[in-house]
Amino acid sequence: MIKPGTLTRLAAKHGTPLFVVDHDAVRRNYRAFRRHLPRVQAYYAVKANPAPEIVETLFDLGASFDVASMPEFLIVHEFIKGLPARQRQEFIWDKIIYANPVKAVETLEDLDRYKPLVTYDNLEEVRKIARHAPHAGLVLRVRVPNTGSMVELSSKFGASPAEAVDLIEAAHVAGLVVEGLSFHVGSQCTNFDNFLQALQVSATIFEEAWARGFRKMTILDIGGGFPAPYDRHVKPFRELARRLNAELDRLFPPPIEILAEPGRFLVATAATLVARIIGKAVRDGKLCYYINDGIYHTFSGILFDHCQYHVKSFKPGPTEICSVFGPTCDALDTVSLAEDLPPDLETGDLLYSENIGAYTQASSTTFNGFPPAKILHVNR
Numbered sequence: 001m002i003k004p005g006t007l008t009r010l011a012a013k014h015g016t017p018l019f020v021v022d023h024d025a026v027r028r029n030y031r032a033f034r035r036h037l038p039r040v041q042a043y044y045a046v047k048a049n050p051a052p053e054i055v056e057t058l059f060d061l062g063a064s065f066d067v068a069s070m071p072e073f074l075i076v077h078e079f080i081k082g083l084p085a086r087q088r089q090e091f092i093w094d095k096i097i098y099a100n101p102v103k104a105v106e107t108l109e110d111l112d113r114y115k116p117l118v119t120y121d122n123l124e125e126v127r128k129i130a131r132h133a134p135h136a137g138l139v140l141r142v143r144v145p146n147t148g149s150m151v152e153l154s155s156k157f158g159a160s161p162a163e164a165v166d167l168i169e170a171a172h173v174a175g176l177v178v179e180g181l182s183f184h185v186g187s188q189c190t191n192f193d194n195f196l197q198a199l200q201v202s203a204t205i206f207e208e209a210w211a212r213g214f215r216k217m218t219i220l221d222i223g224g225g226f227p228a229p230y231d232r233h234v235k236p237f238r239e240l241a242r243r244l245n246a247e248l249d250r251l252f253p254p255p256i257e258i259l260a261e262p263g264r265f266l267v268a269t270a271a272t273l274v275a276r277i278i279g280k281a282v283r284d285g286k287l288c289y290y291i292n293d294g295i296y297h298t299f300s301g302i303l304f305d306h307c308q309y310h311v312k313s314f315k316p317g318p319t320e321i322c323s324v325f326g327p328t329c330d331a332l333d334t335v336s337l338a339e340d341l342p343p344d345l346e347t348g349d350l351l352y353s354e355n356i357g358a359y360t361q362a363s364s365t366t367f368n369g370f371p372p373a374k375i376l377h378v379n380r
């Protein structure tokens with residue numbers, strides 16, 4: 001966590017809104033992930049925060065990457081290009097999985113020359129891949145319970161377990177090779193049973209696939225969903241890891257390779273936003289602060305990620321329940337209707353929000369002409 005004194009100093013120097021990314025925190029999170037899940041190779045989900053500086057820090061630590069669009073693929077590929085020529089192709093699966101189960105034909109055509117590893121979950125995608133990216137290796141994305149996760153994904157993606165082996169066979173008939181399975185338990189998954197049920201579902205599919213002769217399947221990708229410690233109700237990651245390790249060893253002993261696609265867990269706690277109060281009013285007896293960042297910008301996660309961020313004051317003292325609004329003229333631009341803030345803050349004073357590194361800056365817009373927050377990388 002960056003100290004409040006440092007944040008105000010940085011805001012004075014660089015202006016606001018200022019989105020401060022602490023690379024020491026990114027490194028700490030990555031090392032914790034690897035330490036607690038030693039069998040699992042982490043493919044950072046670039047969509048959580050696509051800053052190339054973050055990709056570089058994780059690349060230097062030995063991370064791999066989950067990308068979901070061609071621009072994300074190219075961000076990561078810039079770093080792979082720096083490797084010696086022989087390693088570049090040899091390493092592409094070790095470094096990148098294209099984990100968007102539905103891809104445009106043009107994307108497949110662009111991807112094919114990299115001989116990528118891609119996910120799929122339906123028959124139409126098998127036909128498209130066979131025709132437009134025949135050099136790809138496939139991973140079948142399976143639908144698993146997303147119960148209680150903050151962002152649920154199972155209504156959009158994932159083959160039902162009942163059709164899984166038929167989809168593996170369909171890929172085989174089309175001349176493609178299925179290398180393994182993937183799933184996603186939903187983002188910010190605090191219901192650890194989702195992970196355990198997903199492992200059980202995957203084990204059953206593996207067994208049936210092997211029995212039907214698809215012996216090349218050696219990858220299990222356990223997706224994202226690892227929860228960030230937004231508040232004290234989130235059970236510690238080490239508890240999830242302990243349960244996962246035991247089940248992975250029981251159901252998927254080596255030589256099965258285990259991958260994961262953590263996004264939020266690696267970057268949520270690594271960024272803090274500093275914003276400035278630009279106006280103040282009392283409406284229906286309630287104090288309202290207007291700040292120079294909002295739901296169309298860094299706080300976009302409130303809408304797209306279903307996440308709430310607390311807004312804090314640098315000034316100590318008694319507080320009352322206040323509303324905090326963003327700068328645009330849309331009433332949707334509401335950061336919070338209930339924040340504990342001092343009533344005596346003035347225009348020009350600074351506020352800050354911690355744990356705002358995932359799915360925030362990534363979905364910022366320029367609505368109403370307000371530019372996104374300036375991004376500052378510290379401890380690189």
Ligand SMILES: Cc1ncc(COP(=O)(O)O)c(C=O)c1O
Nearest residue numbers: 045187188224225261262263264
């Ligand atoms: C396919 C896929 N993998 C990984 C992630 C990252 O998930 P999380 O940030 O919850 O770890 C997502 C998030 O939506 C995803 O769709």
